[in-house]
Amino acid sequence: AQTVTQSQPEMSVQEAETVTLSCTYDTSESDYYLFWYKQPPSRQMILVIRQEAYKQQNATENRFSVNFQKAAKSFSLKISDSQLGDAAMYFCAYRLPSTGANNLFFGTGTRLTVIP
Amino acid sequence: DTAVSQTPKYLVTQMGNDKSIKCEQNLGHDTMYWYKQDSKKFLKIMFSYNNKELIINETVPNRFSPKSPDKAHLNLHINSLELGDSAVYFCASSQDRYGGGPGNTIYFGEGSWLTVV
Numbered sequence: 291a292q293t294v295t296q297s298q299p300e301m302s303v304q305e306a307e308t309v310t311l312s313c314t315y316d317t318s319e320s321d322y323y324l325f326w327y328k329q330p331p332s333r334q335m336i337l338v339i340r341q342e343a344y345k346q347q348n349a350t351e352n353r354f355s356v357n358f359q360k361a362a363k364s365f366s367l368k369i370s371d372s373q374l375g376d377a378a379m380y381f382c383a384y385r386l387p388s389t390g391a392n393n394l395f396f397g398t399g400t401r402l403t404v405i406p
Numbered sequence: 407d408t409a410v411s412q413t414p415k416y417l418v419t420q421m422g423n424d425k426s427i428k429c430e431q432n433l434g435h436d437t438m439y440w441y442k443q444d445s446k447k448f449l450k451i452m453f454s455y456n457n458k459e460l461i462i463n464e465t466v467p468n469r470f471s472p473k474s475p476d477k478a479h480l481n482l483h484i485n486s487l488e489l490g491d492s493a494v495y496f497c498a499s500s501q502d503r504y505g506g507g508p509g510n511t512i513y514f515g516e517g518s519w520l521t522v523v
C-alpha cells in the first residue's frame with residue numbers, strides 16, 4: 291500500500307526561528323517525486339518545494355529546504371527564519387510515475403502555528 | 407493570471423439541489439483532476455481526465471458527474487446534494503498523467519467551499 295505519514299498533527303515555532311516538519315512514506319518503487327504543499331486558511335493548495343527521488347542533493351527554495359533520506363523513506367521540511375505568513379497546514383505528498391492510476395498520495399497534514 | 411481557476415469559490419445550497427463547479431487551466435496541461443477535502447483536511451482524489459478522457463474514477467457516488475469539454479476545462483456537476491457533500495473541492499492539473507519527468511507536479515486551484523444545508 292502506498293502511504294504517507296505525517297506524525298506531527300500540530301507544530302509551533304517562534305517567529306524567526308527554525309522548524310522541521312517530518313514526513314515518512316512507504317513505497318516499493320525506486321522512481322518517484324516528493325512534494326510539500328502549504329494550505330493557508332484561505333484553503334488554497336500552494337506548492338512549496340519538490341524533490342526528485344533520483345537526486346541525492348536536497349532541494350531548497352529560499353527559506354524552505356528538505357532533508358531527503360531515501361533509504362529511510364523520510365522527507366522532512368525545514369523552514370528557516372519562520373514568518374507569520376508561514377502559518378498553515380503543510381501536506382507531504384509523493385507521486386509515482388504510472389500509466390494513469392491514482393499516483394499522488396498525501397499525508398494527513400501538519401498544522402504549523404507561528405508565534406509572534 | 408491564475409493558472410488553475412475554479413468557480414464559484416463559495417457555494418451554499420440546500421439539500422436536494424443540483425450544482426456545478428467549473429474549472430479551467432491555462433497551463434496547457436493534458437491532465438486535470440478533482441479532489442475532495444473533507445472536514446478532517448484529508449485530500450482524496452475523485453476523478454482525473456487526460457485530454458478529455460476519463461482515466462481515474464474513484465469510488466464516488468454517481469450523483470457526481472465530471473465533464474471535460476476540452477482539455478483545458480473540467481467541470482463537476484453534483485445532483486441531489488446531501489449534507490455529507492459539504493467539503494472543499496479542488497481542481498488540479500498536471501502536464502501529463504504519468505507523474506514522471508518535468509510534468510510531475512500537480513497544480514491546484516484555490517478550492518470551492520461547498521456547504522449543503
